[in-house]
Amino acid sequence: MTASILEDFKVYGETDIGWDENTPPNETVDDNGNLKPSGGFSQHDPNSPSRRVYDDPEVVALREKLRQNNGISGLEICEPHELERIIRIFRRDGFVVVRNLLDEDQLMRFREGSARVLKDILSIPGFGKRKYLTETGRLPHRYSYGTASSSRHLMHDPVWASMIDLPTTTPILTALMGTDDYFVTGGGGDLCLPGAIEYQKLHSDVYDRQDQGDERLAYARECGLIKVDPDKLFDELDFRTQRLVFDRTPPLVTINFMMSDLTWENGPIRQIPGTHTAMQNPPSPGEEPDWMRWSTLVGAQAGAGVFRDNRAWHGATPNLSREIRALPNIEYVPGWSGKDHFLKSMPYEIWETLTPHGKKICRYIREEPGVWPEGAGVMHPLARERKKYRGQNKSISFFSAKDL
Helix, strand or coil: CCCCHHHHHHCCEEECCCCCCCCCCCEEEECCCCCCCCCHHHCCCCCCCCCCCCCCHHHHHHHHHHHCCCCCCCCCCCCCCHHHHHHHHHHCEEEECCCCCHHHHHHHHHHHHHHHHHHHCCCCCCCCCCCCHHHHHHHHEEEEECCCCCCCCCCCHHHHHHCCCCCCCCHHHHHHEEEEEECCEEEEEECCCCCCCCCCCCCCCCCCCCHHHHEEEEEHHCCCCCCCCCCCCHHHHCCCHHHHHHHHCCCEEEEECCCCCCCCCCCCCEEEHHHHHHHCCEEEECCCCHHHHHCCCCCCCCCCCCEEECCEEEEEECCCCCEEEEEEEEEEEEECCCCCCCCCCCCCCHHHHCHHHHHHCCCCEEEEECCEEECCCEEECCCCHHCCCCCCEEEHHHHHHHHH
């Protein structure tokens, strides 16, 4: 891949990025870049086309199937002020799409940041004749802004930090959580390049242990998320009410922002409605029915976002277009969540630039003054390279961080 392509590309509109025919379908690598068998996020798609070529007959046939079928029929898309409707859909489906979350300036800033960070990832050459280095444990042409970062997050980046507390998103989060006493745990997001011909395995981002019953009940009571006898402990509730307590208190809520319109062709995320309360595992790629493959957010426009209960089944889909599909995100946890698992991923100097509410909800992820978060600013597809920078707190100024 020529350097000029990396200099000029954007995460919206047509691009020359992607479609590397030298990367075989379903090829996945381990921490060191060695080929590995199918498993986890990189579970192979048995229905994938056999060549990563734009006009290959199998790709053309899949593109036609997507054109005819892709997208949730009657997808409900809300306006930011429709709080009651947003809550109803979110609780029912485990996700809700809201348009007009980003204004023009915010969208352009997030697009710039998304392209800039992706450039760092793609500038590392692939093996042999491959254009790109596949990320550890993922299918080809798919990357996570979070896991590709040595710090696991992008909270050191001013663009991501600026999206934490928006006039459009904070009232929605407050309504979904039942309070403004929640926390940011990090942020990153995912993307797929043109030529990502495989379906990613359906999965959940978080496993709900269905524990901390008393804490979640107290939280749900205090926040008005559930009406229940105020004198009863969790163990004294009937089973249906206990389940409702767990249903109404998701352990993690993420906002993914659309950098481009999600179309039937450019790899729209798929969400399976109602699965945020499912205890069984999602079907494997070979067992997944067609209706789940077509259950995507086609119609969500650039500047919109999807609020996701991260327990809900979801997955990436083939990007058969010539446009990068990027969904940067911010991740939030409720007040009942334990504080011990927070990573110190935000520099103090970034934290100081936030709104008062932003500072409040980011207080558990900020570093001390003058201490650069471990691994922040280091992007690499291979886990081996990222691990080199873990355990190294840098006592440096914010302004020299780019030199890491």
